[in-house]
Amino acid sequence: DAGITQSPRHKVTETGTPVTLRCHQTENHRYMYWYRQDPGHGLRLIHYSYGVKDTDKGEVSDGYSVSRSKTEDFLLTLESATSSQTSVYFCAISSGGAADTQYFGPGTRLTVL
Amino acid sequence: DQQVKQNSPSLSVQEGRISILNCDYTNSMFDYFLWYKKYPAEGPTFLISISSIKDKNEDGRFTVFLNKSAKHLSLHIVPSQPGDSAVYFCAPLGTDKLIFGTGTRLQVFP
Known part of the structure; x- marks a missing residue:
């Protein structure tokens, strides 16, 4: 299994509070991704990173920001959580971009009340 | 859309x-095009892929077929096991990103 962890694994928070999810990898892969999974939508890309300090938006980036200050960590921040951001969040890594096999973390279940 | x-x-x-x-x-x-498989409470895992220059790719019990004119692909699992x-998610490669389908839940019963 690829060395990829997500923390926390579960979180319940209230509307309007900031939330940060962490993705940590030990594979030294260049690319990292954040997805959310919702019923009826499959997995949707939020943001991705193609190197330290290099990030770009995905298809559902509104309300989210990311940071990557070192290769192994990719942080996803919800500045002011809303109920529509209740979801399961997956981090993924790949060595050569989206066409390469992406290895996914175990997911973080976030509930915004 | x-x-x-x-x-x-x-x-x-x-x-x-x-x-x-x-x-x-x-x-x-x-x-x-890629196929990913996902078990409950786990992240998706890569299963098999196919390039548009092919119409079939096989890996053990798994075969993916691509019909470009129909814009259709299918994943065959033979024989199915519990x-x-x-x-299962299909995921075509768009510009720098995978675009995942909504998924099909497969249940194999004895």
């Missing part, structure tokens, strides 16, 4: 039989 559709949310198949999971897409520019019970 979904570019990738998996119209069967669920599929139930008897062990030993063939499972056929379908995926339709709208963007004719897609030229590389351990194949999972959600």
Whole structure:
């Protein structure tokens, strides 16, 4: 299994509070991704990173920001959580971009009340 | 406006039989397609892929077929096993990103 962890694994928070999810990898892969999974939508890309300090938006980036200050960590921040951001969040890594096999973390279940 | 559709949310198949999971897409520019499998409470894992220069790719019990003119691909699992019970996502490669379908939940019963 690829060395990829997500923390926390579960979180319940209230509307309007900031939330940060962490993705940590030990594979030294260049690319990292954040997805959310919702019923009826499959997995949707939020943001991705193609190197330290290099990030770009995905298809559902509104309300989210990311940071990557070192290769192994990719942080996803919800500045002011809303109920529509209740979801399961997956981090993924790949060595050569989206066409390469992406290895996914175990997911973080976030509930915004 | 979904570019990738998996119209069967669920599929139930008897062990030993063939499972056929379908995926339709709208963007004719897609030229590389992947399938991921997901067990409950785990992240998706890569299963098999196919390039548009091929119409078939096989890996053990798993075969993916691509019909570019119909914008359709299918995943065949033969023979199906109880351990194949999972959600399967097709994911064409768009510009720098995968575009996941909504998934099909496969249940293989004894």
